[in-house]
Amino acid sequence: MKVVVTGIGTISAAGNNVAESLLSLKTSQSTIGLIENIKHIRKPFLGGQVKKSNQQFKAELGINDNEIIPRSTLLSLTAAKEAWADQPLNTEIRTGIISATSIGGMELSEQFYFNYLQTGSMQSIQNLAVHDNGAGTDILARYFNIDSFKFTISTACSSAANAILLGARLIKGNVLDRVLVGGGDAISNFTLNGFDSLMIYDGEFCKPFDDERKGLNLGEGAGFLVLENEHSLSFTKKNILAEIKGWANANDSFHQTASSPDGKGATLAIKKALQQAQISAQLIDYVNAHGTATPNNDLSESVALKNVFGETIPPFSSTKAFTGHTLAAAGGIEAVFSVLALRENILLPNLNFKTPMKETGLIPITKPETKKLNYVLSNSFGFGGNSTSLIFAS
Amino acid sequence: MIAYIHSYRTISRLDSFESGIISNLKKSENGTLIHPDYKAIIPPALIRRMGNLIKMGVGAALCVKGEEKIEGIIVGTGLGCIENTDIFLREFIERTTGTLSPTAFIQSTHNTVAGQIALILKEHGYNSTYTQRGLSFENALIDAMLLSTETNGAVLVGGLDEHISLFEELTKKANLNLKNIGAGSSFFLINQEQKNAKAIISAVANFSCNTASVDGYLNQFLNREKLEMPDLILYGNSFPDNAQIPTIDSVINIENYAAFCGSYMTNSAFGMQFAAEILSGDSSYDAKKILVLNNFQNKDFGFIYLEKP
Numbered sequence: 048m049k050v051v052v053t054g055i056g057t058i059s060a061a062g063n064n065v066a067e068s069l070l071s072l073k074t075s076q077s078t079i080g081l082i083e084n085i086k087h088i089r090k091p092f093l094g095g096q097v098k099k100s101n102q103q104f105k106a107e108l109g110i111n112d113n114e115i116i117p118r119s120t121l122l123s124l125t126a127a128k129e130a131w132a133d134q135p136l137n138t139e140i141r142t143g144i145i146s147a148t149s150i151g152g153m154e155l156s157e158q159f160y161f162n163y164l165q166t167g168s169m170q171s172i173q174n175l176a177v178h179d180n181g182a183g184t185d186i187l188a189r190y191f192n193i194d195s196f197k198f199t200i201s202t203a204c205s206s207a208a209n210a211i212l213l214g215a216r217l218i219k220g221n222v223l224d225r226v227l228v229g230g231g232d233a234i235s236n237f238t239l240n241g242f243d244s245l246m247i248y249d250g251e252f253c254k255p256f257d258d259e260r261k262g263l264n265l266g267e268g269a270g271f272l273v274l275e276n277e278h279s280l281s282f283t284k285k286n287i288l289a290e291i292k293g294w295a296n297a298n299d300s301f302h303q304t305a306s307s308p309d310g311k312g313a314t315l316a317i318k319k320a321l322q323q324a325q326i327s328a329q330l331i332d333y334v335n336a337h338g339t340a341t342p343n344n345d346l347s348e349s350v351a352l353k354n355v356f357g358e359t360i361p362p363f364s365s366t367k368a369f370t371g372h373t374l375a376a377a378g379g380i381e382a383v384f385s386v387l388a389l390r391e392n393i394l395l396p397n398l399n400f401k402t403p404m405k406e407t408g409l410i411p412i413t414k415p416e417t418k419k420l421n422y423v424l425s426n427s428f429g430f431g432g433n434s435t436s437l438i439f440a441s
Numbered sequence: 442m443i444a445y446i447h448s449y450r451t452i453s454r455l456d457s458f459e460s461g462i463i464s465n466l467k468k469s470e471n472g473t474l475i476h477p478d479y480k481a482i483i484p485p486a487l488i489r490r491m492g493n494l495i496k497m498g499v500g501a502a503l504c505v506k507g508e509e510k511i512e513g514i515i516v517g518t519g520l521g522c523i524e525n526t527d528i529f530l531r532e533f534i535e536r537t538t539g540t541l542s543p544t545a546f547i548q549s550t551h552n553t554v555a556g557q558i559a560l561i562l563k564e565h566g567y568n569s570t571y572t573q574r575g576l577s578f579e580n581a582l583i584d585a586m587l588l589s590t591e592t593n594g595a596v597l598v599g600g601l602d603e604h605i606s607l608f609e610e611l612t613k614k615a616n617l618n619l620k621n622i623g624a625g626s627s628f629f630l631i632n633q634e635q636k637n638a639k640a641i642i643s644a645v646a647n648f649s650c651n652t653a654s655v656d657g658y659l660n661q662f663l664n665r666e667k668l669e670m671p672d673l674i675l676y677g678n679s680f681p682d683n684a685q686i687p688t689i690d691s692v693i694n695i696e697n698y699a700a701f702c703g704s705y706m707t708n709s710a711f712g713m714q715f716a717a718e719i720l721s722g723d724s725s726y727d728a729k730k731i732l733v734l735n736n737f738q739n740k741d742f743g744f745i746y747l748e749k750p
Contacts, residue, residue: 089533149550151572160530172615179520179706180551181574185649185741194649197741198580199573201521201551209569213584220587222442237526240533241546298514298559298568304547315565430547431556433568 050215052439053275053285056129056229057383058122059268059376060095061369064129068369069387072395073415077369079252079264085154085234087161092239093252095266095371097122108190115173117152118267120183122376123231124190126269131227136192140224140279143196144188145214147206147230149375151180154235183231196223201375203429204339205296206230207270208378212294212435214274224279229271229379238265238374245304253340253372255365256349256411258402260340266371270379272386289386292422293324293438300432305343310351312434313337313426317355320424320436331361331438332420333394335385336411337428338365339372344428349407361424364397364412378427382437385423389441392420444586444631445638445750447509447595449714450501451627452476453702458501462711463718463726468700470621472604476500487561490544492525494518494603497626498554499561502597505628506562512594513567514555517581519574519602519679519706521551527605554601567596575679575737576647578707579745583645589631599628600710619681623703627710629717638750639721642713643668646744655687655742659732662744671746673719673728675712677735678704684739696726698733709735709743716747 055065060078062068071077082094104121105112108128123146155174162168176182184199196217200209207230214228232238242248247262254260274291275283297319299312306312321328337348345365352360366384373380388395397411425437451457455465458477474497479488482500491499498516529545547553552570559568567588571580578600585598604624612619631642644666648658663670670691677699678684686695702711712733719726735743 087534157530157534161534164531164534169611169614172611175611179574180572181519181577184573188649195647197573197576197647197649198583199571199577200569201572202555202568202570203550203552213569216587216591220442220590222583222587236533237529237546237549240541241529241543241549244541244543244546296513296567296569298556298565300559300563300565303553303556303560311565429552430550431552431568431570432559433552433556 048219048276050218050274050276050291051287052272052289052291052386053287054130054132054273055288055383055386056126057270057380058097058126059370059373059380060097060266071369075396075398077398079371082234085236087236089240093264094234097267115177116186117155117177117183118233119148119150119231120186122233122267122269123183123187126229127187127227127271130271130273131191134273135283137282140282142193143217143223143226144193145198145200145210145226145228146184146187147200147210147375148180148183148232149201149203149206150232150235150238151183152177153237154233157236191227202433203431204374204377205427205429205433205435206375208427208435208437209296211272211382211437212296215291215294218274218276225275227271227273229269230375231269232374232376233267234265247341249340252399253368254399255338255340255367255397256345256409257400258404260342260345262341263339263372266373268370268373268376268380270376270383272382289389290440291437292440293320295319295323296435298432299434304430306347306428308347310347310354312432313348313351313428314354316434316436317351320438324438326422328356331422331424333388333423334361334363335381335423335425336363336365337426338367340367346404346406349409353407360409362394362412364395366395368398381425385425385439389420389423389439392417394418442586442590444589444642445635446629446631446640446642446717447638448505448630449717450504451625451711451714452497452501453625453711455701461718462715463724466701472623472703474624492522492548494522494524494601495554495557498599498601499557501626501628502558502599505630506597509595509630511597512592513588513596514558514564515569515581515585515596515598516555517571517577517600517707518551519577521572522549522553524603524605525549527607575706575735575741576743578710579645579647579743585631586642589633593633595630595632597628597630600707601626602705602707621703622681623705623708625702625705625708625711627714635750640717640747641750642745643748644746648742649740652685652687652739656690659689668746669730671730671732673726673731675716675731675733677708677712679706679708679735679737680704682738684736709733709745713745720747720749
């Protein structure tokens, strides 16, 4: 049973929709800059922001401005709406929703905490009702009228990739016919201060896979896909954008936050995804790497690429310098980028790269290049050792 | 898609960890958990650095796994590591200058429990974490049954949530009518082997509807899965509100498991062990088919249907 992608939607610093994102990627335009409009920000941080207020999002989505909705959910709704488009409601199609987030309503919880701890004010107590991750998925499920098979995944920076993976498995396992999958995260003081406290937040523009890389820049955004089987397609008559051919989830099992020097989890995830897709490593035409620009991730991922591909590593790049690291959303946004790469036959550029890292000498694609693509691999790794790889086919 | 339950452990307000739920049944609104001696289960050097929820998860999971080979570790948690989330929020709000300690941040991510279990067991297989409010455990269980079916192997699956004093503090200050707030951790080893199984999980589903429609959804579910009307419903509210027991048309027995473990987002995992104990042994409950019916705020419902193996 084939699992195909029939809808894609994304929003991030790279663009407010798929078309804008593609243009940024093709012209190497990044909007990463000083983060603005975050109350109580501790110090200046560079990051990837979507230049739209919550009010604007709500107006565009037809949602009452009084409703308390986390920004991560507004981003998710926007990307999911683009992906879902005019999908028909039909009881003959077993439909589900799998949404991923790591911070949920944290930016609203923070505002309550600041008020409460500093003045004892209970004014924004209602914010806590949407603190948890599932609150956003509830809003999404209601928005799209999906009344069963509702899931929220939170596996840190691999979350949305695991949402896509579960969607593919539920279709393959004949549990569902159609599923809306992806993830969204906003920027919060919690994550800015968290990554800063770990000393992996770069004060300059992030430099994935560069020898001088210092760390990540956070970003906000969302990426969603619609996956369908043939039964669903017979009703929806949607065009097939790509096939999801391989998927695998493994655990690095090395350290709570750091990746192993031998890239064990990443290697396993890529190898198992190739097995699942039943294709040889040589057939991969492009790798959209996790490439967060932290010293640790990029080394571990580079070692994993060498483990799997040997000396002939396919063209690869990280698109984090366009979006910032969007945490739980990254796997969704990069899945959309991977489908775009396949559709447009284009290798996406890795910005801010100058010097290959000493340990591996790997050089990513630094300028957009045209190439016929048949198979694209997308990697997502996270805290807790979570490692997920997806393979999309044209 | 089915799976067999082979072992389980629950940490709850009952003395359930060693001797199970049924032999310790006692209705209580005292939410204090009875923890096992973690030092006997987890390497002591690691315990010191573990948050409460992580201990509860790792403790139960290690005992359930034993020497079995597993294909994956899947966890459901409604609120995740809320204790460490609270600590890190206070850390950066109250410490306005200087550098911040990353310890609480590291332990605040929802997947910390599943990650730590993998780390201690040196497991490199499938690993995932679900956080769908009152349906978090049902989410995890569906994935676990799918993984067990795909691999024809065993999967470690659990549901857990912790309690922090801020809940009561805010409930009181905001005059919220919340009651019987609970916490707990339940883990299971499931696989595809009928031999020596304690119970079979015949089907799992979740639905969003109002309470009046549950009967209709239940009939649809039973028809679709080709299952008979259960002879016992184990019912629980997974949010500490006054959500109502849905009216089920056919006359069947209902036992309220939340009265024993309190209301928390993953208490259907407690309900599932309760059901497995009834189906696997002698008790005053006479049931061969049990539905664990989980009600989250009168709008989300989880169904876990279990039978004698």
